Amino acid sequence: MTARDSGGAGRAKGEGRAAASFGAFVRKPVERDPAASAEAQVPAVAEPAESAVCPDDVVEVGAIVDAYGLKGWVKVAAHADAGRGGDALLSAKRWWLQKGAERRAVRALRAKVHSDHIVAQFAETADRDEALALRGYRISISRGEFPALEADEFYWIDLIGLAVVNEAGVALGTVADMIDNGAHSVMRVEYPVDGKSGKDGKPLVGERLIPFVGVYVKTVDQAAKQITVSWEADY
Structure with a gap:
C-alpha cells in the first residue's frame, strides 16, 4: 500500500459539515496484482454548468501542487496512487476544488498518470497562468x-x-482510522474504557490495531455496518 496522507482529519466541505478524507482501498483476503492500466489516459465528458451543485457525498482525494506544461494542465498529488484508489481521479468528470472558504467546480477533460503524480486538463483553464492560480486547492x-x-x-x-x-x-x-504500514492496511479501532475518564472529565478511549488481512478479518458487512474479526478482546 502506498497511499499518502490517508488518515488525515476531515476537511470542511460546507456549513456545519465535514468531508471525510480519502485513503486507498484494501484487499481482503486474496492478494492480486494491481491493474496495469493506470498509465492509460482516461477521457472525461464535460458536464453542463447547471449540474454544478456540490453533492453530499464528496470525498477529498488530493491537492493541486503545480501547473503542468503550457496549456492549462495541473499537477495533482493524490492521497492514493492510481491502482490503489487514486484511479478515482482518472475517471471522475466533475472535480470540486476548495481553498479556505472558496470552493468551485471544474470539468475534467482529461487525466492521466505522469511519474508519481496525476496530471489533468480542465475545461476552465486554458494556459499555464490559470493553472498556476489553482496551486494549493484541495480536490x-x-x-x-x-x-x-x-x-x-x-x-x-x-x-x-x-x-x-x-x-x-x-x-x-469502531474503526476510527486506517493505517498503511507498508505491507498491508491496519484498522485503528477505538473503544471506551469502562469507568475511566481523563483530566477533562471525558471517558477514556482505548485503541486496538488490527491488521486488515484475511487471517484476522473474516467478514465485512457494509449493509450491517459491521466487521467480524478473529481477535480477542484482551489482545
Whole structure:
C-alpha cells in the first residue's frame, strides 16, 4: 500500500459539515496484482454548468501542487496512487476544488498518470497562468464516481465508522482510522474504557490495531455496518 496522507482529519466541505478524507482501498483476503492500466489516459465528458451543485457525498482525494506544461494542465498529488484508489481521479468528470472558504467546480477533460503524480486538463483553464492560480486547492470528488471494486476490496472511507466484533460476538469498538504500514492496511479501532475518564472529565478511549488481512478479518458487512474479526478482546 502506498497511499499518502490517508488518515488525515476531515476537511470542511460546507456549513456545519465535514468531508471525510480519502485513503486507498484494501484487499481482503486474496492478494492480486494491481491493474496495469493506470498509465492509460482516461477521457472525461464535460458536464453542463447547471449540474454544478456540490453533492453530499464528496470525498477529498488530493491537492493541486503545480501547473503542468503550457496549456492549462495541473499537477495533482493524490492521497492514493492510481491502482490503489487514486484511479478515482482518472475517471471522475466533475472535480470540486476548495481553498479556505472558496470552493468551485471544474470539468475534467482529461487525466492521466505522469511519474508519481496525476496530471489533468480542465475545461476552465486554458494556459499555464490559470493553472498556476489553482496551486494549493484541495480536490474532492463524488463517492459515486469512484471506480467499482472487486467483492473482496474496500475503500478506506467505507470502512471507517464500522463496528468491529469478534467471532464470539464480543464488541471490540469502531474503526476510527486506517493505517498503511507498508505491507498491508491496519484498522485503528477505538473503544471506551469502562469507568475511566481523563483530566477533562471525558471517558477514556482505548485503541486496538488490527491488521486488515484475511487471517484476522473474516467478514465485512457494509449493509450491517459491521466487521467480524478473529481477535480477542484482551489482545
